[in-house]
Amino acid sequence: MRVLYCGVIAVCVALASASLAQERLRVVTTTTDLRSLVDAVGGERVDVTSIVPANVDAEEYQPKPSDALRLKDTRVVVRVGLDYDLWFDRLLAQATLSQSNVHGIWRGGPGYVDASANLAILDIRGASVGPSDGHAHGSGNPHHWLDPKNADIITGNILEVLARVDPQNSPYYEANRIAFLQRLEAKIGEWTAKLAPLQSRPIIAYHNDWAYFARRFRLNFAGFIEQRPGVPPSPSHLAELIRVMREQNVRIVVRQPYEPEKDTRFLADKAGAKIVLLAGSVGGLPGARDYISLFDANVAALLAAQESQ
Amino acid sequence: MTDAVALLWPPFLVALCLIGIHAYFGIQVLARKVIFVDLALAQIAALGATVAFMLGHPTQSAATYGYSLGFTLFAALLLAYTRAWSSRVPQEALIGVIYVVAAAAAILLIDRAPQGAEHLKQILTGNILTTGASELWSIVPLYAAIGILHFALRKHLTEARSWFWEFVFYATFGVVVTSSVALAGVLLVFSFLIIPAMIGVLYADTLARQLALGWAVGIFASALGLAASFAFDLPTGATMVCTFGAALAVAGAIRPFLRGGARGAMQGAATAARWALALVLVASALQLMIAPRAEQPLLNALEYAMPALRSAYLNSTEAGVYDDARDYAERYTREADQLNVSEARSRAEGEALDDFAVQRISSFLKSYGEMRKGEEFVMNEVRGRARERVRWALGAVLLVAGIAIAPGVVTRCFSFYRIHGM
Numbered sequence: 001m002r003v004l005y006c007g008v009i010a011v012c013v014a015l016a017s018a019s020l021a022q023e024r025l026r027v028v029t030t031t032t033d034l035r036s037l038v039d040a041v042g043g044e045r046v047d048v049t050s051i052v053p054a055n056v057d058a059e060e061y062q063p064k065p066s067d068a069l070r071l072k073d074t075r076v077v078v079r080v081g082l083d084y085d086l087w088f089d090r091l092l093a094q095a096t097l098s099q100s101n102v103h104g105i106w107r108g109g110p111g112y113v114d115a116s117a118n119l120a121i122l123d124i125r126g127a128s129v130g131p132s133d134g135h136a137h138g139s140g141n142p143h144h145w146l147d148p149k150n151a152d153i154i155t156g157n158i159l160e161v162l163a164r165v166d167p168q169n170s171p172y173y174e175a176n177r178i179a180f181l182q183r184l185e186a187k188i189g190e191w192t193a194k195l196a197p198l199q200s201r202p203i204i205a206y207h208n209d210w211a212y213f214a215r216r217f218r219l220n221f222a223g224f225i226e227q228r229p230g231v232p233p234s235p236s237h238l239a240e241l242i243r244v245m246r247e248q249n250v251r252i253v254v255r256q257p258y259e260p261e262k263d264t265r266f267l268a269d270k271a272g273a274k275i276v277l278l279a280g281s282v283g284g285l286p287g288a289r290d291y292i293s294l295f296d297a298n299v300a301a302l303l304a305a306q307e308s309q
Numbered sequence: 310m311t312d313a314v315a316l317l318w319p320p321f322l323v324a325l326c327l328i329g330i331h332a333y334f335g336i337q338v339l340a341r342k343v344i345f346v347d348l349a350l351a352q353i354a355a356l357g358a359t360v361a362f363m364l365g366h367p368t369q370s371a372a373t374y375g376y377s378l379g380f381t382l383f384a385a386l387l388l389a390y391t392r393a394w395s396s397r398v399p400q401e402a403l404i405g406v407i408y409v410v411a412a413a414a415a416i417l418l419i420d421r422a423p424q425g426a427e428h429l430k431q432i433l434t435g436n437i438l439t440t441g442a443s444e445l446w447s448i449v450p451l452y453a454a455i456g457i458l459h460f461a462l463r464k465h466l467t468e469a470r471s472w473f474w475e476f477v478f479y480a481t482f483g484v485v486v487t488s489s490v491a492l493a494g495v496l497l498v499f500s501f502l503i504i505p506a507m508i509g510v511l512y513a514d515t516l517a518r519q520l521a522l523g524w525a526v527g528i529f530a531s532a533l534g535l536a537a538s539f540a541f542d543l544p545t546g547a548t549m550v551c552t553f554g555a556a557l558a559v560a561g562a563i564r565p566f567l568r569g570g571a572r573g574a575m576q577g578a579a580t581a582a583r584w585a586l587a588l589v590l591v592a593s594a595l596q597l598m599i600a601p602r603a604e605q606p607l608l609n610a611l612e613y614a615m616p617a618l619r620s621a622y623l624n625s626t627e628a629g630v631y632d633d634a635r636d637y638a639e640r641y642t643r644e645a646d647q648l649n650v651s652e653a654r655s656r657a658e659g660e661a662l663d664d665f666a667v668q669r670i671s672s673f674l675k676s677y678g679e680m681r682k683g684e685e686f687v688m689n690e691v692r693g694r695a696r697e698r699v700r701w702a703l704g705a706v707l708l709v710a711g712i713a714i715a716p717g718v719v720t721r722c723f724s725f726y727r728i729h730g731m
Contacts, residue, residue, distance in 0.1 A: 120667040123649060124674035140671070149664070199657065211656070215667070220657035232436050232546065235539040239312040260430075266439035 025166050028070055029078040030085040031058050032282040033145045034115055034154075036291040038078055040180040041158050045169050046076075052085075054283020055258050059084060059142075059229065063091045071095040075165050077105045078158060081116030084142035104165070113161045115154045119144050122211045143280065147212035148188050148295055152181060187292055191299050192217060198306055202248045204241060204273070206255040206264055209280045213298075222248055225263055238267065245271035251309050252302070256280045276305045317535045319441040320545065324535070326445065327489050327501050328527035330452045333459070334482050335506025336519055337467070342401065346388065347486045347502050349404045350479070351495060352411040353384040354487035355433055359415045377487055384411075385479035389472045437493040438538075438545040444492055451488065455481045467516070497546045500553040501527065508560045512567075530556040583716045590711030598704035601697040608696070622699045623691070631691045638684035645677040 027048040029035045035050035042048060051067050052058040058080070068091060071077070079088050089107065096102050104111040121140035144150050155177050163170035195217045202222035207229070214221050223241050225233050233241075244250065245267070253268045254276050255261070261275075268275050278298045279285040287297035338346060357380030361373040384407060391403055419429050458481065459466055465474045489498050505523030513519045534549030541548075565574035593607040612619050620628055652670050655662045662670070696703075712718055 120664055121671040122652065122667070124671055124678065125645070125649065140674075211653075215656040215661075218657050218661060232438070232544045234542045234544055235313065235316050235438055235535070236542045238438065239316050239539075242316075243312065260436075263436060263439045266441070 025076065025162070025169075026074045027076040027078065027162075028074045030088050031080055031145075033291060033294070034078045034080065034158075036282045036294075037115075037145075037151060037155055038076075038158055040291065041155050041173050041177045042162060043172065043176045045166075045172060046162070051088075051091075054281060055256075057258055058281070059086075061085070061087055063087055067091055068095045068098065071102055071105065074102070074105055074111075076111040076113065076161055078113040078115055078161075080142055080145070081114040082121065082142035082144070083139040111161060111165050113157050115157055116142070116144055117157050118153050119150055122215065123208070141208065141211045143209045144212050145291075146210065146280065147216040148184055148191070148291075149216055150212065151184055151291065155180065184292060187295065188216075191295055194299050194303060195219065198302060201252070201306070202244075202250045203252045203254055204245060204250055204267070205253070206259040209256065210254065210278075222250060225253075225267060226259075233263065241267060242270050245273060252276050252305050254278050257284055274305050274309065276301050278302070313539050316438075317539060319445070320437045320439075321531065321535055322445060323437060323440045323448070323492060324501075324531040324549070325528060326448055326452055327493060327498070328505060328524060328531065330456060330485055331489065331498065331501040332505040332509065332523035332527055333456070333520060334485065335502040335504075335523070336509060336516065337478065338482075338502065339506050339510055340467075342399070343388075343404055344503065345401065345408065346404050346479070346482070347490075347499060348495060349388075349407040349411070350381055350384055350483040350486045351433065351490040351498070352408050352415070354378075354381045354483065354490075355429060356380055356411045356415045356418075359418050359429060363418055378484065381483035381487055382480050385476055385483050388479045389475035392472065392475055433490060433495055435490060435492040435494045435497075436546060437497060437549070440492050448488055448492070452485065455485060494546050496550050500550045504530075504553040504557050507557060511560060511564060526556055526560070527553075580716050583714050587711045587715035590707050590714065594704045594707035594711060597696065597700050597707065601700040602693040605696065619692075622703065623695045627691050627695050631688055634684040634687040634691070638681050638688070641677045641681040641684070645674050645681075648674060648677075 024045055024047040025042065027038050027042065027046050029038055029048060029050045031052050032050045032054050035048050038046060038048045049070065051063070051070070052061045071092070072095075077088075077092070079085050092106055096106050106112065121144070123141035124139070145154065159170075159173055159177050162173050166173075199218050199220075202220045204223050204225065205221050206225045208221075208224045208227075210219075210221055213219070223244055225238075225241065227233065227237065250271060251273050253264055253273045255264045256279065257277055264275055267273075277285065278301055279288040279294055282288055282290055282294050284294070285297045285301070287300070288294040334347075338344060354377040357377040358373050360380070361370075361376035366372040366376070387407070388400070388404070391400060415429055462474075462477070466478050468474075486498065489501075493501070505527035506519070508526045509519030509521075509523035513522050530552045531549060534552035535545065537543065537552060538545040538548035562578075565577065589607060593605065596603065597605060597608070619631070623631060648670055652662065652667065
């Protein structure tokens with residue numbers, strides 16, 4: 001008899017967990033960072049995947065047919081915004097046109113999250129090139145997730161949409177977000193303390209990915225090798241950078257793993273500086289497994305370079 | 310100035326080496342009518358390096374170079390063997406196919422690898438500006454050896470009767486192209502290969518003279534390109550390609566003067582210039598009369614060169630509105646720039662701005678952007694309305710000017726009038 005009871009209970013549990021697994025809310029994000037943040041808020045009640053693989057330049061990503069199929073049955077999409085993932089607009093349009101079971105995830109739909117909404121945007125120059133809702137938003141620097149404080153607003157944007165699409169679980173999402181932000185707050189204190197010795201030391205970067213990071217940790221990025229994406233530096237610009245590096249005694253040149261090594265090496269050798277690999281996204285370095293360890297890995301890399309000099 | 314020289318002389322030396330060997334290969338390539346063969350060989354070598362990368366070999370290892378070389382030699386064999394495979398289809402078609410298939414195969418291979426696309430890009434987009442002594446050490450012996458080999462075997466290689474000598478030609482060429490593309494990128498290597506050779510072949514008959522002329526032009530164009538890229542703050546490779554293009558244009562334009570009597574050439578040039586000018590004027594006149602609000606490239610260019618022209622058709626109120634809008638647009642740009650600079654400075658220096666202040670700055674910047682767009686709209690609107698008003702008069706003037714400039718039209722009309730009007 002007892003065996004029968006156990007068997008019935010086991011079957012019930014199995015069925016319940018199977019149905020629970022099916023009910024997990026499908027979320028698709030463009031980048032790995034947003035995937036990690038959705039994970040932090042949605043926990044085990046969401047099934048989140050990201051489109052752009054780690055260490056691929058998301059601004060130049062070309063969607064594959066499987067990416068459009070992935071949007072099938074997806075209830076929530078999350079993008080970086082600010083013209084960073086422009087290709088996502090076409091992917092969304094194509095998925096909504098060609099598949100019947102794509103609901104509410106079009107631009108401005110109930111399941112659509114633009115992570116950049118309500119953030120304080122840096123480096124606003126000129127106008128946006130993407131489709132807009134009537135306003136001429138200056139596009140600004142899109143690397144906003146690299147300020148860990150911005151996770152507060154980004155997870156807020158995510159929470160709002162998750163709670164709208166899946167209201168039953170909204171207390172769970174809310175509790176998750178608060179716990180995550182508390183953990184992050186403690187970490188921000190730790191990172192700030194660790195990076196304090198670097199505050200007076202100017203740094204050169206390959207590309208202007210680090211504006212938000214620099215602002216939060218008060219780092220001085222004194223120049224960038226590539227001024228416009230995809231255009232190699234001119235000789236006068238390189239000469240100016242070398243002059244700045246010698247004058248201000250710059251010891252660190254930062255690049256992401258996917259950015260060209262040769263130009264960075266040339267500049268670092270000329271001025272006797274060290275090249276530091278930083279991850280601009282989750283998965284960019286072996287240690288950067290999620291949003292918090294992304295900063296752990298970058299802080300550790302910067303400190304190692306600072307201490308070796 | 311010393312900065313410029315210190316930065317530019319290593320790439321200049323690299324350019325000298327590249328021109329030295331490529332001008333020679335270019336003359337051979339022109340003679341064989343296989344213009345794009347360098348692209349195909351470079352792409353095949355990149356495919357070889359990609360295969361090595363996928364098998365786990367590091368980027369700059371002997372194994373990777375071995376794979377590149379193996380793939381290049383295979384392509385050389387294919388090219389040599391198919392030299393006369395069909396009289397119906399030119400070999401250039403096969404070269405194109407090799408290029409696209411090698412490029413596509415590399416993309417398919419690299420698709421699953423992290424950083425794959427970037428790896429592939431780095432093989433094919435060298436930057437001559439950041440090359441230096443270490444690169445010279447590796448290419449000078451290699452290019453010298455191949456140069457000596459070709460000089461020793463010149464009889465066999467220039468005539469290339471058998472497929473074996475063709476293979477030797479393509480194999481050595483492949484080795485050269487693979488290493489030079491990694492240094493200077495596909496576009497610049499193609500210019501080094503074809504443009505000095507074209508100019509040499511245009512003006513000289515023997516190989517020695519063609520080479521000497523190609524080298525001289527190539528060295529001059531490289532020096533000019535490097536200097537221009539420094540002076541005007543432009544990317545080096547792209548600037549050099551454009552100076553090479555300009556050198557070819559000049560060489561092509563002065564050729565008729567040197568070859569076929571200066572007078573006839575001068576007349577031909579004048580006729581061509583008059584026709585071109587007449588067409589531009591007539592097209593602008595029609596554009597202005599049919600669609601006065603549309604973009605008017607000729608009028609815009611003239612106004613840009615001589616802003617005073619604008620006052621010729623704007624009345625005083627319009628001119629006032631236009632100037633105000635322009636001043637405001639400039640002011641907004643300037644203030645937005647200042648705001649950006651002071652915000653960027655506050656990230657590391659002085660008192661840190663809190664989130665609220667940054668939020669305010671970013672909304673100010675957005676407003677400045679919209680206000681500037683508004684002023685630009687006003688400028689376009691004022692100008693568009695004024696152009697609409699004067700479209701018939703100004704259009705007629707442009708039309709008459711165009712017809713008057715066209716060669717022969719006025720004299721023909723005049724003689725028609727004399728014969729029939731009398």
